[in-house]
Amino acid sequence: xxxxxxxxxxxxxxxxxxxxxxxxxxxxxxxxxxxxxxxxxxxxxxxxxxxxxxxxxxxxxxxxxxxxxxxxxxxxxxxxxx
Amino acid sequence: xxxxxxxxxxxxxxxxxxxxxxxxxxxxxxxxxxxxxxxxxxxxxxxxxxxxxxxxxxxxxxxxxxxxxxxxxxxxxxxxxx
DNA sequence: ATTAACTTGACAATAAATGTCAAATGTAAA
DNA sequence: TTTACATTTGACATTTATTGTCAAGTTAAT
Numbered sequence: 001x002x003x004x005x006x007x008x009x010x011x012x013x014x015x016x017x018x019x020x021x022x023x024x025x026x027x028x029x030x031x032x033x034x035x036x037x038x039x040x041x042x043x044x045x046x047x048x049x050x051x052x053x054x055x056x057x058x059x060x061x062x063x064x065x066x067x068x069x070x071x072x073x074x075x076x077x078x079x080x081x082x
Numbered sequence: 083x084x085x086x087x088x089x090x091x092x093x094x095x096x097x098x099x100x101x102x103x104x105x106x107x108x109x110x111x112x113x114x115x116x117x118x119x120x121x122x123x124x125x126x127x128x129x130x131x132x133x134x135x136x137x138x139x140x141x142x143x144x145x146x147x148x149x150x151x152x153x154x155x156x157x158x159x160x161x162x163x164x
Numbered sequence: 165a166t167t168a169a170c171t172t173g174a175c176a177a178t179a180a181a182t183g184t185c186a187a188a189t190g191t192a193a194a
Numbered sequence: 195t196t197t198a199c200a201t202t203t204g205a206c207a208t209t210t211a212t213t214g215t216c217a218a219g220t221t222a223a224t
Contacts, residue, residue, distance in 0.1 A: 001169065001170065002169085010213085010214070010215095011214080011215065011216085012169085012170070012171090013170090013171075013172080013214085013215075013216080014213075014214065014215090015170095016170060016171055016172085017171085017172085020171085022171095022172090023212090023213080023214095024212080024213090026212095026213080042144060045142075045144050045148075046144045046147050046148050046151055047151070048148075049138065049139055049142055049144060049145065049148035050148040050149070050151040050152040050155065052138045052139075053135050053138055053139065053148060053149065053152040054152050054155060054156070056131065056134045056135055056138060057131055057134075057135070057156075060127075060131060062124060062127050062128050062131060063131065063156060064153065064156055064157075065128050066127075066128050066130075066131030066132040066135060067132075067135065067149060067152060067153050067156070068153075069128055069129070069132040070132040070135040070136050070149060071146065071149050071150075073132065073136060074136070074139075074145060074146055074149070075146075083200070083201070084200080092182090092183070092184095093183080093184065093185080094200080094201070094202090095183085095184075095185080095201090095202075095203080096182075096183065096184090097201095098200095098201060098202055098203085099202085099203090102202085104202095104203095105181090105182075105183095106181080106182090108181095108182080165224100166223105166224085167222100167223090167224085168221105168222095168223090168224105169220100169221085169222085169223100170219105170220080170221075170222100171218105171219080171220070171221090172217105172218085172219070172220085173216105173217095173218090173219095174215105174216095174217095174218105175214100175215085175216085175217105176213105176214080176215070176216095177212100177213080177214070177215090178211100178212080178213075178214085179210105179211085179212070179213085180209100180210085180211075180212085181208100181209080181210075181211085182207105182208080182209070182210085183206105183207080183208070183209085184205105184206085184207070184208090185204105185205095185206085185207095186203105186204095186205095187202105187203085187204090187205105188201100188202080188203070188204095189200100189201080189202070189203085190199105190200080190201070190202085191198100191199090191200080191201095192197105192198095192199095192200100193196105193197090193198090193199105194195100194196090194197080194198100
């Protein structure tokens with residue numbers, strides 16, 4: 001654990017918490033972890049992103065609908081106006 | 083504008099920014115806005131949530147895939163372990 | 165009992181979101 | 195055109211969320 005956390009530039013405390021889901025990892029940490037643990041980077045990232053998404057809509061009745069709208073928006077390449 | 087912003091408990095400056103997309107509204111502000119402007123609350127909320135989602139995955143190649151994973155997760159009622 | 169690995173909780177540091185204010189700009193009617 | 199009010203802008207303050215450190219507490223193996 002010391003080895004891994006060192007490579008991640010954090011102390012073991014956080015790593016421990018991340019492992020047990022008490023803390024969220026950083027995007028950067030995710031990719032580093034993928035490398036270190038030789039896991040599939042894409043899968044990990046997808047997992048990570050999907051967790052962030054779910055976090056946003058947790059206990060929202062309209063969550064699913066929002067997801068679908070988001071999907072369509074992406075597909076149709078709608079750009080956000082500044 | 084003063085009227086509306088007063089009801090939202092913010093000054094006109096923010097309202098102005100929200101209207102022109104420089105600032106994000108709060109969830110609470112969204113629902114109040116729906117009432118004040120007599121818009122459909124659900125639609126506004128869905129719009130609001132979907133924007134938050136899109137924000138999370140902006141310029142992520144794996145965004146769409148993450149969305150799909152998130153959807154499935156919701157459908158299967160997977161609960162997040164504390 | 166000693167040691168090293170891991171966990172926990174209280175707190176510090178940083179970063180992001182939200183808000184205020186005051187000054188600048190726009191707009192229309194007198 | 196000046197006055198009066200509405201809207202916008204930007205610089206900054208406040209609040210809230212996220213990420214991190216540290217020190218003390220467990221656990222497990224020897």
